[in-house]
Amino acid sequence: MDHILLLYLNVFLFWSCTASPPNFILIFADDLGFGDLGCYGHPSSLTPNLNRLAEGGLRFTDFYCTSPVCSPSRASLLTGRYQTRSGIYPGVLYPGSRGGLPLNETTIAEVLKPLGYATAAIGKWHLGVGANGTFLPTRQGFDEYLGIPYSHDMGPCKNLTCFPPDVKCVGLCDVGTVTVPLMHNEVIMQQPVNFLDLERAYSDFATQFISKAVEKETPFFLYYPSHHTHYPQYAGPEAAGKTLRGKFGDALLELDNTIGKILTTLENTGVITNTLIFFTADNGPELMRMSRGGNAGPLRCGKGTTYEGGMREPAIAFWPGIIRPGVTHEIASTLDILPTIASLSGAKLPQVMLDGVDMTDILFSHEGGKRETMMFYPTDPNEKYGLFALRLGKYKAHFYTRGATHSSTTPDLACPVFAVLTAHDPPLVFDLEADPSENYPLRLEERPDLQDLLERIKKVKEQFEASMVFGESQLLKGEDPDLEPCCNPQCHPKPVCCECSPKAV
Known part of the structure; x- marks a missing residue:
């Protein structure tokens, strides 16, 4: 325990002496599997900077998102609340969706703003656009935004270039809608976006944002939800053809x-020792894309399912001099990032029901986590079925199982869409420490010692579901083609006329 007390003392002394509250950088990869990074076991991924974060920071082995698809997972990350509370279900938002993350939900950016933080988002928003930009990041606590406001496959990509010199994107993507736009704040800067130049624009924007905040001696929060590992993948000249793992x-x-x-x-501006960087991902790999879809490592299935491969994610916390290098097996979640940032910054928590818990004990001591349970909702949650699965300690109970289109092509028959909804009473129970692949359900009838566990699982499920108030579904509000972002709103005929040359950011 002495090293833990010493670490806490060092943290206290650091905060006492520093002139500025800590900065926060949150990086959220897209469709990234538990086994996709070299530091999580992939033999041919080339990620020297993520490896540096893992070697110099804290790597999580049992970290979860809240949904196996994009929009609901992002809502939970930014609000610390299950997507069922905010109404970001069923499925994901589209360019013409009428709904979005409700403005009465409080994001991490809005938690930090009263403390004087500069806030910016770059990349994939996917929490709605709405009429006149109602749901864009600039309406949700972010001072600035540069990015594509939804998935970059939500527009025709047949003739777009994804790799140099002129390698076209794989697949058609979504046809019959506007091409994907690049937006700065609430203005379309380019449509369709130039994938080959997109990452340079993002990195330049991030550099300028950090440098400006440091120059003004302002603490900052940078949120970077990346598009890259979502299908169709893309890369510019600096990365194209540079790895053994293909596109x-x-x-x-x-x-x-x-x-x-x-x-x-961060190093050049002298603030790297006052900045917490947290990296994780929104959901598991899209196995239907095969080698272009990511890798879940030892975990079962992937995107779209409530098996471990759909919702257990790589996660790394990096803060030189504050977080000592290591690995933690504590259960943690994207839900916990908001309350943790609030605790570290001294911000007030939103006065709503939060599902996240403060994980500073894990960051500083690698143990002592406050989360014993994790709830698993499907892509289309409803009050009739409730939870599909629940993790309690090292045990996970499946009340329902179902495959998904996103996890098709795998030889495991539990994963594809053809694996129809199946109820389990008693639930299928797995020991995730012994069997993270969820291959061998415990024989409950042969284990009288597990009856107490079943009763605890049942009680936890009942208590949680009794506390869950489903918010109005934002997805069921439907879509309106006129809401699709168009740089030429009065042009005709749409959507093909929605094109514009690049503007300077």
Whole structure:
């Protein structure tokens, strides 16, 4: 315990002496599997900067997102609340969606703003656009935004270039809608976006934002939800063809390059020892894309499912001099990032029901986590079925199982869409420490010692579901083609006329 007390003393002394509250950088990869990074066991991923974070920081082995698809997972990350509370279900938001993250939900950026933090977001928002930009980041506590406001496959990409010199994007993506736009704040700067130049724009924006905040002696929060490892992958000249892992590996390398540029900027501005960098991902790999879809490592299935491969994610916390290097097996979640940032910054928590817990004990001592449970909702949660699965300590109970289109092509018959909804009573129970692949359900009838566990699981499930108030579904509000972002709003015929040349940011 002496080393823990000493660490806490060092943290206290650091905060007492520093003139500025800590800065926060939150990097959120897209469709990244538990086994996709070299520091998590992939033999041919080239990610030197993520490896640096893992070697010099804290690597999580049991870290979870809250949904196996994009929009609901992002809502939980930014609000510390399950997506069922905010109404970001079922499925994901689209360019013409009428709904979005409700403005009465409080994001991490809005938690930090009263303390004078500069806030910026770059990359994939995917929490709604709405009429006149109602749901964009600039309406949710962020001073600035540069990015594509939804998935970069949500527009026709047949003739777009994803790799130099002129390698076209794989697949058609979504047809019959506007091409994907690049937005600065609430203005479309380019449509369609130039994928080959996108990462340079992001890294330049991040560098300028950090440098400006440091110059003004202002604490900052930078949120970077990357597009890269989502299909179709893309990469510019600095990363294309540079890895042994093909297009997916090249895209991952380009994301890693930007992380490297952010680290260099923190070093050059002298604030790297006063900045917490947290890296994780929104959901598991899209296995239907095969080698272009990511890798779940030893975990079962992937995106779209409530098996471990769909919702257990790589996660790394890096803070030189404050977080000592190591590995933690404590259960933690994207839900916990908001209350942790609030605790570290001294910000007030939102006066709502939060599902996240403060994980500073894990960051500083690698143990003592406050989270014993994790709840697993499907892509289309509803009150009739409730939870699909629940983790309690090292045990995970599946009340329902179902495959998903996103996890098709794998030889495991539990993963594809053809694995129909199946109820389990009693639930399928797995010991995740012994069997993280969820291959061998415990024989409950042969284990009388597990009856108490079943009763605890049942009680925890009942208590949680009794506390869950489903918010109005934002997805069921439907879509309106007129809401699709168009740089030429009065042009005709849409959507093909929605094109514009690049503007300077």
